[in-house]
Amino acid sequence: MTGTLYIVATPIGNLGDFSLRGQQTLAEVDLIVAEDTRHSRHLLNHFGINKPLLSMHEHNELGRVDSLVERMLSGDSIAQISDAGTPLISDPGYLLARGAREAGIQVTVVPGPSAPIVALALSGLPASHFSFEGFLPSRSGPREQLLRDLLGETRTMIFFESPRRVVDSLRSMERIFGPSREVSVARELTKLHESVHTAPLGELLRWIEEEQNRQRGEFVLVVKGADEESQEEELVEAYRIVELLARDLAPRRAAAVAAEITGVRKNLLYRSLLE
DSSP, rough: OOOEEEOOOOOOOOOGSSSSHHHHHHHHHEEEEOOOHHHHHHHHHTTTTOOOOEEOOTHHHHHHHHHHHHHHTOOOEOOOOSSSTTSSSSSHHHHHHHHHTTTTTEEEEEEOOOOOHHHHHHOSOOOSSEEEEEEEEEEHHHHHHHHHHHTOOOOOEEEEEEEETTHHHHHHHHHHHHHSSSSEEEETTTTOOOEEEEEHHHHHHHHHOOOOOGGGGGGEEEEEEEEEEEHHHHHHHHHHHHHHTTTTTTTHHHHHHHHHHHHHHHHHHHHHHOO
């Protein structure tokens, strides 16, 4: 019989959030695959779990998959954990889960904490429809281009951010989304110094800049989606601008310039000219 791949969620801060099923699963498998074995060893020691650990991160995941799949085909069961929270969410593991499924190996999830979901629930922003965008690019150019692409997104958006870049990212958001867009900054979730502050971007930036301690820790940014009525008005204005530009520019060039001005996707503006 083949083994099983268990994708096991671990605490994002408070060790009391680790489920009994998660603990039992890690205690029973033949191998635990972890993003950072040194970090994970502290967790396992706290719960008295003594199992072999193997590191798997973004730089070596591809090279690990075949051998791990072979072990499971030979009967070993493997648990995959990340440094914190639910594996595969902005963490390694997708390739292993896909490889296991393609080999006919059973894959199951032991659910538990997930920082994006916790931050969304705490934000006070609409939670029925949302998109998880992961980490923003570190450089300002690509970061602001990505935010322009999301300008018309009407779902609540969730981002991870590091303490080194949180202020720069909020400044980029203010430039692209405007100072009145509501954003929630969740910091150190489930830990001793957990804090959540929700406010319009302009006010939020002043709040986080005035005290250095507010810029420390691990961050989740939750951004309210665009208002559908204002989005429609922005599209109408973008179509007007691209039509004016097209009087003197080739359609593709007019669409590219209008996209830079308005933040509306270039392909959408180009199609509007062709139609």
